[in-house]
Amino acid sequence: xxxxxxxxxxxxxxxxxxxxxxxxxxxxxxxxxxxxxxxxxxxxxxxxxxxxxxxxxxxxxxxxxxxxxxxxxxxxxxxxxxxxxxxxxxxxxxxxxxxxxxxxxxxxxxxxxxxxxxxxxxxxxxxxxxxxxxxxxxxxxxxxxxxxxxxxxxxxxxxxxxxxxxxxxxxxxxxxxxxxxxxxxxxxxxxxxxxxxxxxxxxxxxxxxxxxxxxxxxxxxxxxxxxxxxxxxxxxxxxxxxxxxxxxxxxxxxxxxxxxxxxxxxxxx
Numbered sequence: 001x002x003x004x005x006x007x008x009x010x011x012x013x014x015x016x017x018x019x020x021x022x023x024x025x026x027x028x029x030x031x032x033x034x035x036x037x038x039x040x041x042x043x044x045x046x047x048x049x050x051x052x053x054x055x056x057x058x059x060x061x062x063x064x065x066x067x068x069x070x071x072x073x074x075x076x077x078x079x080x081x082x083x084x085x086x087x088x089x090x091x092x093x094x095x096x097x098x099x100x101x102x103x104x105x106x107x108x109x110x111x112x113x114x115x116x117x118x119x120x121x122x123x124x125x126x127x128x129x130x131x132x133x134x135x136x137x138x139x140x141x142x143x144x145x146x147x148x149x150x151x152x153x154x155x156x157x158x159x160x161x162x163x164x165x166x167x168x169x170x171x172x173x174x175x176x177x178x179x180x181x182x183x184x185x186x187x188x189x190x191x192x193x194x195x196x197x198x199x200x201x202x203x204x205x206x207x208x209x210x211x212x213x214x215x216x217x218x219x220x221x222x223x224x225x226x227x228x229x230x231x232x233x234x235x236x237x238x239x240x241x242x243x244x245x246x247x248x249x250x251x252x253x254x255x256x257x258x259x260x261x262x263x264x265x266x267x268x269x
Contacts, residue, residue: 004126005133008058008065015062016145016264017257018137019055020152020210022077022130023048025068029126035112036073044071046094046102048155050241054233055153057250061257064137068130073098073107075122077130078152078208086208093163097122102160134214138221147264149185150223151257152210157238158229163204170198170232174207174225180215181222182269185260189224192256196248197232217269 004025026047028036052067059065068077072094079096080086086093099113100106114122134150141148159167173189175181186201193199207215207225215223230238233246263269 003129003133004069005066005130006052006069007133008052008067010062010064011059013062014064014141014144015261016141016148017061017063017260018134018141018148018150019058019063019065020134020150021048021051021055021065021067021154022152022210023068023072023154024051025070025072025074027070028074029070032074032114032118035108035114037107037109040101040105040107041073044073046072048153049230049234049239050246051153051155053241054246054249055253057254058257061254061261063257066130066133066137070126073101075119075126077127078154078210080209081123081127086212102157103162131210131213134210138214142220145264146267147182147220147222147269149181149260149264150210150214150221151260152207152223152225154208154225154227155230155233156227158231168204168227168229169200170229172200172203172205172227174202174205174211174227175223176207176212176215177202180207180211180217181224182217184263184269185222185224188259188263189226189256192259193226193252195255196252197228220269222269 026044028041076096083096097114097119099108138148171193175186178186205227211223211225214221233249234240235242
């Protein structure tokens with residue numbers, strides 16, 4: 001059976017971290033592809049481009065990666081399955097099965113938007129299998145380690161006026177107001193990321209549904225979401241991968257992961 005995700009297996013000695021990249025998918029299932037406006041489908045602007053390439057070092061560190069196959073326009077893996085809003089401050093956030101892009105432009109051909117039956121089908125076929133696989137991966141690690149970390153990776157354009165009138169900070173670490181991970185892991189991430197980048201904490205994003213769903217420190221599962229501006233690892237047009245910028249970020253991410261691994265193995269969280 002075709003799966004709605006890709007797995008990059010850990011190499012060498014496995015460590016207690018799973019990397020999730022839910023918004024890098026660009027494919028559209030054949031059964032619904034023609035429902036979308038062809039020009040929109042050809043260039044899915046709301047994609048977290050190249051994140052799986054940015055994190056290409058993860059497997060060598062012993063980290064297993066799961067990343068989405070399909071575009072978030074098919075179904076957004078980081079939204080509530082019942083379409084409950086993640087924020088209640090009036091901001092515009094695209095929905096579980098959005099009918100517009102971030103800027104409010106239509107993505108479906110007129111009259112081809114998904115009805116409730118189709119939404120439920122997409123949940124069953126594309127959404128829940130991703131969650132079930134993440135749960136399986138975390139469960140496997142919990143058999144070997146006392147504590148595990150789910151690192152949920154995202155990127156966003158530097159400026160999205162429909163979400164926030166001003167530019168975003170370079171990075172945003174989200175952990176559901178410090179409820180999805182231990183204070184120690186949160187502090188490590190902030191310390192390491194801030195060595196090279198401007199980092200906000202839980203503002204304006206505090207982690208989407210994946211972070212909130214899986215993060216449960218009382219059960220030794222910790223979850224952190226990192227949002228970063230695309231122009232930190234892409235060029236200024238936010239369309240093309242920039243190897244020099246990406247390598248700078250990789251050094252910071254590697255150092256963060258190394259300290260996270262040490263803390264998880266020590267177990268005093």
